[in-house]
Amino acid sequence: MLQSSNLYRLGPKYPSGQQGKTPAVACREAGISQQSYYRWRKEYGGLDVDQAKRMKDLERENVRLKRLVADLSLEKQILKDVASGNL
Numbered sequence: 001m002l003q004s005s006n007l008y009r010l011g012p013k014y015p016s017g018q019q020g021k022t023p024a025v026a027c028r029e030a031g032i033s034q035q036s037y038y039r040w041r042k043e044y045g046g047l048d049v050d051q052a053k054r055m056k057d058l059e060r061e062n063v064r065l066k067r068l069v070a071d072l073s074l075e076k077q078i079l080k081d082v083a084s085g086n087l
Helices: 004-009 023-030 034-044 049-084
Strands: none
Touching: 023 034
């Protein structure tokens, strides 16, 4: 399973010719697959490490809030049904 902490260790620069390593070698050293690296680069390539971490935190919060809205909407519908006697 991919661990996000491994992605952050790659840093804001890609492990390419700039650092003298191929992506394959850098990924192996970081403990991630090349597919994960390229997916990460596509999604977070232009961001600094702290920006990427902040984005992941916001994504987690967004999922939590969406779940909360869904639960509240369900409760509201149940209360409507009970109030109108449709049970």
